[in-house]
Structures are given as C-alpha cells and as structure tokens.
Amino acid sequence: MHLIKNKNLCLLLTLFLFIGLVSTAFRSKTRIENRSGIVKVALDTTKTDKETGLVTDPNLYMVKAQCTSCHSSKLIIANRFTRDGWKQKIRWMQANHNLWDLGETEKQVLDYLEKHYAPTATAARRKPLNDIKWYKLEEQ
Ligand code: HEC
Incomplete structure (x- = not known):
C-alpha cells in the first residue's frame, strides 16, 4: 500500500x-x-357492516332480514361452514328453533354465507399419494 x-x-x-x-x-x-x-x-x-359486523355484500340485506332477528350476528361470524353445512344449520334451526321456510331467499342467504363464511384452509397439505408401489421388507 x-x-x-x-x-x-x-x-x-x-x-x-x-x-x-x-x-x-x-x-x-x-x-x-x-x-x-x-x-x-x-x-x-374487507368492509364490514357497522350494525352487525358481517361482511358487506349486495346480499347482506337479506341475511340481516332472515338471520339476525332471533340471535346476534356473532353466531354467524364465529362459524365457518360449506354451503351444504350452512344449509344443514338452517334445516336444524327450522326443525328445532322455529326458523321459517326461507323460500326463494334461501339461495341469496346461502350464496352470501358460502362466499364470506366458508371454511378457510389453515395449512397447506400435500396431495394424497397415489400410485404407490409397496415392497416387502426382506429379513437379512
Ligand atoms: C327463528 C329464530 C332464528 C332465526 C331467524 C335464525 N336462527 Fe340461527 N339459531 C336460532 C337458535 C335458537 C339457535 C341456538 C342458539 C344457541 O344455541 O344459543 C341458533 C343458532 C345458530 C347458529 C349456531 C349453531 C351452532 O351450531 O352453534 C348459527 C351459525 C346460526 N344460528 C345461523 C343462523 C343463520 C345463518 C340464520 C339465517 C338463515 C339464522 N341463524 C336465523 C334461531 C334462529
């Protein structure tokens, strides 16, 4: 240097x-x-409705009308079901808790619930293995 x-x-x-x-x-x-x-x-x-805390959506008005008169919307927010699961819950309330027939509006309600309150994947899992070739362990 x-x-x-x-x-x-x-x-x-x-x-x-x-x-x-x-x-x-x-x-x-x-x-x-x-x-x-x-x-x-x-x-x-995600925007939520101030009154109910439910996710805002064009179908929200129907869910508010059909689903919040007996109990808090928190019961909806706390749950995650598939479309079929929500349908079963509705049938369960109809059978046990005097929930009325939702008629034509059931589709709107289910569309909403499926879109915003479906189960979310918590962990990524690999696809199930297929085409496995098993082999016998031989004694040595
Ligand atoms: C006629 C009254 C009534 C209406 C209207 C109603 N429910 Fe319910 N719901 C109940 C009752 C009663 C329970 C049981 C509450 C409890 O266990 O404390 C319940 C429970 C629930 C639960 C919790 C279920 C569980 O497994 O704990 C969910 C979710 C729910 N309702 C969603 C909805 C949805 C979605 C709608 C609109 C389609 C709706 N409810 C409309 C009466 C009603």
Whole structure:
C-alpha cells in the first residue's frame, strides 16, 4: 500500500466501507419489510357492516332480514361452514328453533354465507399419494 501511506487512514477507510455496506444491507431489508407491510394493509380491507359486523355484500340485506332477528350476528361470524353445512344449520334451526321456510331467499342467504363464511384452509397439505408401489421388507 504505497498510495495510502498512513496505516490509520487505511484502517479508517476500510471501516467506512464496512459501515456503508452494513447500512445498505439493513436499509434494503427494511424497504422489503415496508413493501410487504403495505401489501398486508391492502389485503385487509374487507368492509364490514357497522350494525352487525358481517361482511358487506349486495346480499347482506337479506341475511340481516332472515338471520339476525332471533340471535346476534356473532353466531354467524364465529362459524365457518360449506354451503351444504350452512344449509344443514338452517334445516336444524327450522326443525328445532322455529326458523321459517326461507323460500326463494334461501339461495341469496346461502350464496352470501358460502362466499364470506366458508371454511378457510389453515395449512397447506400435500396431495394424497397415489400410485404407490409397496415392497416387502426382506429379513437379512
Ligand atoms: C327463528 C329464530 C332464528 C332465526 C331467524 C335464525 N336462527 Fe340461527 N339459531 C336460532 C337458535 C335458537 C339457535 C341456538 C342458539 C344457541 O344455541 O344459543 C341458533 C343458532 C345458530 C347458529 C349456531 C349453531 C351452532 O351450531 O352453534 C348459527 C351459525 C346460526 N344460528 C345461523 C343462523 C343463520 C345463518 C340464520 C339465517 C338463515 C339464522 N341463524 C336465523 C334461531 C334462529
């Protein structure tokens, strides 16, 4: 090192370079975090009805009319069923709790429940194995 004669100056330059590298690394990391933060906020904009807490939807008025006169909408929000599961719940209330025949409006109610209160996948699972070739373990 003949260009930089002073050893201390050389050390100092290396230090600055190091600090520079480290801070750039951290800055780009926070930038990525910020970006994903914005994505999260953008995804979490499901609008809910103030009165009932149910997800807003063109069919919500019917669900409010048919499903919130006996009990709180919290019973709906707390549950997740398939379309068939919701249908069974309705039949169960009709058989045991004097729920009336929903008639034509049942489709609207089920459309709504299936769209917004269906079971959500909690964990990704691999597909079931098929075409397995089993083999016998031989004693050695
Ligand atoms: C005529 C009254 C009545 C109406 C209208 C009504 N329910 Fe219910 N529902 C009940 C009763 C009673 C229960 C039992 C409450 C309890 O266990 O405390 C119940 C329970 C529930 C439960 C909880 C079921 C469980 O397994 O715990 C859900 C979900 C539900 N109702 C959804 C709905 C939906 C969706 C509608 C609209 C189609 C609706 N209810 C309309 C009377 C009604």
